[in-house]
Amino acid sequence: MTSPLSDEDVLNLAAEGDREAFGQLYDRYVERIYNYIYYRTGNHHDAEDLTARVFSRAMKHITNYQDRGVPFSAWLYRIAHNLVANWHRDNSRRQEMPLEDGYWVTGDTELPEAQLMRTEEQRLLLEIIRELPEDRQQLVILKFVEHLSNAEIGKIMGRTEGAIKSLYHRTLLALRDELEALERNRKRGNGHG
Amino acid sequence: MNFLSWFKRSRDRRVAALEERLDTAFGPVGPRPEFITRLRSQLVPPPGKRYLGISAERWGLGVGIFGVILASVIAVQSSLRLVVGVLAALGLVQQARRKAIEEQPDVPLKPAP
Numbered sequence: 497m498t499s500p501l502s503d504e505d506v507l508n509l510a511a512e513g514d515r516e517a518f519g520q521l522y523d524r525y526v527e528r529i530y531n532y533i534y535y536r537t538g539n540h541h542d543a544e545d546l547t548a549r550v551f552s553r554a555m556k557h558i559t560n561y562q563d564r565g566v567p568f569s570a571w572l573y574r575i576a577h578n579l580v581a582n583w584h585r586d587n588s589r590r591q592e593m594p595l596e597d598g599y600w601v602t603g604d605t606e607l608p609e610a611q612l613m614r615t616e617e618q619r620l621l622l623e624i625i626r627e628l629p630e631d632r633q634q635l636v637i638l639k640f641v642e643h644l645s646n647a648e649i650g651k652i653m654g655r656t657e658g659a660i661k662s663l664y665h666r667t668l669l670a671l672r673d674e675l676e677a678l679e680r681n682r683k684r685g686n687g688h689g
Numbered sequence: 690m691n692f693l694s695w696f697k698r699s700r701d702r703r704v705a706a707l708e709e710r711l712d713t714a715f716g717p718v719g720p721r722p723e724f725i726t727r728l729r730s731q732l733v734p735p736p737g738k739r740y741l742g743i744s745a746e747r748w749g750l751g752v753g754i755f756g757v758i759l760a761s762v763i764a765v766q767s768s769l770r771l772v773v774g775v776l777a778a779l780g781l782v783q784q785a786r787r788k789a790i791e792e793q794p795d796v797p798l799k800p801a802p
Contacts (some may be wrong), residue, residue: 519733526728530720544724548731555732616712640711669700672707 507568510558518555526551526617528642535637536580538622546583550576570652577634577652584630598672624674632667639664 501520503507511515529550553575561571567568581658625636632654638652646660653660740748 499761515733519729522729522732526725527717527720531717532719534718535715540721544720547720548728551728551732614716617710621711622749636711637715641715641717668704668707672703675704675707688744 503568504671507561511561513559518558521568522551523556525572528569529572532573532637532639533576533580535622536633536642537583542583546576546579549579553579564636566651567648570648573638573652577630580631620678621675624671624678627674628667628670632663632670635660635663635667655657 499554503521503524506517506520510521526547528541529548533546533550534540537543537546550572554572561568566574625633628636634653635649644652646664647657650657650660655663736744743751
């Protein structure tokens with residue numbers, strides 16, 4: 497039994513114009529890119545549209561791709577980030593994640609109450625994450641949705657691992673302060689109601 | 690110093706609690722399977738049938754180009770035939786008129802007294 501081709505081998509084939517090889521890369525990364533874009537935009541319709549654009553653009557420029565220390569996945573994330581940034585600029589409105597669009601891959605065994613609590617928690621956290629600058633939003637999503645290391649995030653964002661670690665720490669402190677302020681305000685609001 | 694270390698520990702605990710919340714809040718959101726399949730087929734069309742080593746797509750393109758050329762040749766040929774036919778018809782009409790004039794009896798220039 498032959499082992500599956502590595503990203504590098506498949507990438508070389510795709511760069512030579514092998515469409516089926518590009519299809520293999522697509523299979524490996526489409527869900528990750530979709531997840532990233534979904535949490536950046538907040539709705540499935542735009543996530544699908546932007547995901548399609550990411551891979552169309554990648555396919556168009558795959559023959560020009562050169563691994564200058566930037567893995568293919570990092571290249572895809574950069575394309576996704578740029579498209580999302582353009583999307584935010586063009587739309588300049590905040591998308592609330594609708595409760596009914598819960599396409600959870602995990603959670604089939606969760607109770608409905610647990611799912612609802614999880615959704616509310618997610619909505620609260622996304623609310624404060626979307627107040628952050630674009631690069632910090634990207635960092636948080638890559639860290640907690642994609643579970644990437646600081647080194648991997650650094651390659652995507654074009655920064656050193658140390659710079660990412662520092663940015664991460666500052667981002668968490670900012671998020672913590674925002675979250676505590678938001679929760680205090682909500683408690684005060686509930687108290688008056 | 691004790692207050693500072695307490696403050697630092699408290700801040701680190703709160704940051705750690707936030708990290709834990711972030712870690713558990715976001716799960717993978719699977720895209721629709723139909724979307725995945727449709728996009729893939731748009732990016733990577735399935736290989737079609739091949740005839741004599743040439744793909745069906747290329748055959749179709751070749752037949753289409755040949756059809757256009759053939760139609761153009763027929764159109765040009767038909768146009769030329771039409772022009773020739775019109776000229777021939779004009780020629781026949783001209784010839785008939787000339788013949789009719791030649792066959793007419795001589796008419797005196799002055800009437801008889």
